[in-house]
Amino acid sequence: MRKVAADKREKAEAKKAQDKADKARLLALQPMQHWLKKAEKAVNEYVRYRDHGLGCISCDKPATWTGGQWHASHFRSVAAASAVRFNLWNVHKACSQCNLFLGGNVAAYTPAIVAKIGQERVDWLKAQNQRTAYTREYLERLAAVMRRKSSRMKKRLDSAS
Secondary structure (H helix, E strand, C coil): CHHHHHHHHHHHHHHHHHHHHHHHHHHHCCCHHHHHHHHHHHHHHHHHHHCCCCCCCCCCCCCCCCCCCEEEEECCCCCCCHHHCCCCCCEEEEEHHHHHHCCCCHHHHHHHHHHHHCHHHHHHHHHCCCCCCCCHHHHHHHHHHHHHHHHHHHHHHHHHC
16 A cells, blocks of 8 residues: 555656656747747836836826826837846836837937936946847846846735725
């Protein structure tokens, strides 16, 4: 009787180890775009929580606006400056109209971001023109850190309301 139970336990442990190895193998096969999307999604979620009480960075829509979605808008585009793609100075909450249909509404975005983070930081962002190749490990770690920060921020917002 004990031998049967021990055999079942060993089989269950072996299956669990095999499943874990299979999952790791599948993750290793994912293209870099998968990891970039995961990291960007985590950063964008954090930015929306960070800027929860603020309105659109580019226009006068208040934080209570419900006419569409809130996005995380990049001051410097990912294509122009991939080095600051995940930099939190570069990403701010914006309404979907400004971000999608007005190309970020840069004319209004610029003075608002200067007021928010300061001219020196904006100048630094503008100077970042290099392209950066991120590693899978960096992107995984970044996504995990941002998810934890988002979770903490969400708990704080939920307890405050």
